[in-house]
Amino acid sequence: xxxxxxxxxxxxxxxxxxxxxxxxxxxxxxxxxxxxxxxxxxxxxxxxxxxxxxxxxxxxxxxxxxxxxxxxxxxxxxxxxxxxxxxxxxxxxxxxxxxxxxxxxxxxxxxxxxxxxxxxxxxxxxxxxxxxxxxxxxxxxxxxxxxxxxxxxxxxxxxxxxxxxxxxxxxxxxxxxxxxxxxxxxxxxxxxxxxxxxxxxxxxxxxxxxxxxxxxxxxxxxxxxxxxxxxxxxxxxxxxxxxxxxxxxxxxxxxxxxxxxxxxxxxxxxxxxxxxxxxxxxxxxxxxxxxxxxxxxxxxxxxxxxxxxxxxxxxxxxxxxxxxxxxxxxxxxxxxxxxxxxxxxxxxxxxxxxxxxxxxxxxxxxxxxxxxxxxxxxxxxx
Numbered sequence: 001x002x003x004x005x006x007x008x009x010x011x012x013x014x015x016x017x018x019x020x021x022x023x024x025x026x027x028x029x030x031x032x033x034x035x036x037x038x039x040x041x042x043x044x045x046x047x048x049x050x051x052x053x054x055x056x057x058x059x060x061x062x063x064x065x066x067x068x069x070x071x072x073x074x075x076x077x078x079x080x081x082x083x084x085x086x087x088x089x090x091x092x093x094x095x096x097x098x099x100x101x102x103x104x105x106x107x108x109x110x111x112x113x114x115x116x117x118x119x120x121x122x123x124x125x126x127x128x129x130x131x132x133x134x135x136x137x138x139x140x141x142x143x144x145x146x147x148x149x150x151x152x153x154x155x156x157x158x159x160x161x162x163x164x165x166x167x168x169x170x171x172x173x174x175x176x177x178x179x180x181x182x183x184x185x186x187x188x189x190x191x192x193x194x195x196x197x198x199x200x201x202x203x204x205x206x207x208x209x210x211x212x213x214x215x216x217x218x219x220x221x222x223x224x225x226x227x228x229x230x231x232x233x234x235x236x237x238x239x240x241x242x243x244x245x246x247x248x249x250x251x252x253x254x255x256x257x258x259x260x261x262x263x264x265x266x267x268x269x270x271x272x273x274x275x276x277x278x279x280x281x282x283x284x285x286x287x288x289x290x291x292x293x294x295x296x297x298x299x300x301x302x303x304x305x306x307x308x309x310x311x312x313x314x315x316x317x318x319x320x321x322x323x324x325x326x327x328x329x330x331x332x333x334x335x336x337x338x339x340x341x342x343x344x345x346x347x348x349x350x351x352x353x354x355x356x357x358x359x360x361x362x363x364x365x366x367x368x369x370x371x372x373x374x375x376x377x378x379x380x381x382x
Contacts, residue, residue: 006065012045013072021076028205029353032197034079042084042114047073049112051088051243053096056108058088063243064305067250071298074254078357079205081251086157087111089247090240090365091118094165094182098225098236103184107163119161121152121185121211122237128153129370131167131237132177136213138168144220146183148191148213154364158194158209162187165224166213167233180233182224191216202356241365242314245322248365249301252325255354256294259329259336262350263287266340277339286339290332297325316378323371326361333358 001009021038028034042048051066052058061069066088073081086092092111095104110116127134136150148168155164164185171179185192195210223229224236267278267287277283304317336351337344344351362368 001059001061001065006061006068009046009050009059010069010072013047013069014075016041016045017072017076017080021080025077025350025353026348028077028079030204032204032207034083034205038080039083039114042080046112048084048087048114049092049108052092052108052112056104056112058108058112062309063246064302064309067246067253067301067305070247070250071254071257074251074256075258077205077353078203078251078255078360082156082203082206083117084114085247086118086120087114087116090120090122090244091165093240093243094120094224094236097239098182098229098232100224100226100228102221103224107184116162117157117160119155119157119164119211120240121155121158121164121166123153123155124151125153129367132180132234134167134169134180136166136168137172138170138181138183140170141217146218146220146223148183148185148216148218150213152211152213154198154208155211156206156208158211159197159207161194164192164211166211167237170233171231174231177234179231180237181230182233182236183218184222184224185213185216185218189216189218201359202353203360239314242318243308244365245318245371246301246304246308248361249297249304249318249321249325252329252358252361253294253297253301255358256290256297256325256329256332259332259351259354260291260294262354263290263336263339266343270340270343283339286335290335293328293332297321297328300324316375319366319371319374319378322365323368323375327368329358329361 024035046059049058050061050069054060095107111118122131124134124136139147141147148166150168166183166185167180168183169179170181191214193212198208225232264287267283268276270277301321304321307313307317333355337355340351343349346352
């Protein structure tokens with residue numbers, strides 16, 4: 001997107017987040033639901049398709065622009081971004097990376113407009129950080145259709161998804177990280193069911209649930225990529241996750257910025273011993289640490305996004321950004337609560353909520369430990 005047009009999108013998103021979403025954060029947390037009016041506004045603003053190519057109705061942002069937009073989205077509850085994150089990210093990118101021309105033309109415009117919400121159904125009870133261990137199976141029938149059986153766990157947007165990108169093992173004799181394919185499975189497919197919403201520590205309003213597949217039959221054209229997609233699902237998943245990791249890193253940076261703002265404002269106004277607590281050097285030390293962490297994360301994400309767009313680093317870089325920024329926002333949230341003292345431990349105070357919300361970032365899209373392995377193996381191989 002032209003930089004001038006992108007600045008307009010960025011300004012509109014910032015205004016929307018800070019004037020319409022921030023005031024209802026506590027309500028979203030309490031009710032575990034994003035108001036319908038905010039969902040509709042996100043659709044009209046094009047947020048359901050900011051990473052989807054323009055020819056399919058999206059904004060077509062390169063990653064260097066996408067992360068700047070996500071900085072703004074991260075300033076508020078993660079539930080906002082979660083509504084459309086899978087459409088733009090790991091679910092939508094399954095089609096962008098591996099879909100046929102017909103699949104892209106059929107599904108991507110509906111994803112971009114928010115007509116359809118997609119879920120990325122990869123994780124299982126015994127296949128999380130290592131998706132090569134997934135046990136869901138897909139069996140080809142004589143008529144060319146496929147029959148899927150298995151269960152998926154912690155699937156984002158599952159309670160409201162219209163379509164699931166289901167990863168299943170199509171070749172049990174292939175090595176663990178091969179023999180996997182991806183299928184487009186509509187919610188209405190017979191044999192597909194969704195469990196109750198998960199009861200989580202934080203990120204209320206962002207819904208996850210288990211997904212069950214009991215002899216779910218889909219036509220042959222539901223195989224993502226057509227015949228070329230047989231046994232290539234693992235590779236597609238890894239490409240989608242690399243993009244998603246940088247997206248999550250940018251989200252962490254946005255949350256860190258909010259935590260900095262909340263903490264600085266509190267330190268300026270909260271008095272102890274007759275003066276603002278920000279006048280005390282030990283408090284200043286904590287503020288300095290969280291500001292430094294935030295700025296380091298922002299710089300890292302910007303640098304890695306530029307390399308990703310250039311095609312010079314699409315693996316180690318995203319892992320470093322996700323690893324550092326997810327750990328970083330946890331440190332920033334912890335210091336923010338510490339500066340707030342007892343107030344920081346009370347429900348209704350933003351830093352308490354963000355402290356709970358931040359913890360998940362070190363787990364999904366690949367745990368911190370998985371990012372360490374990707375980074376180390378990548379540089380040792382090179």
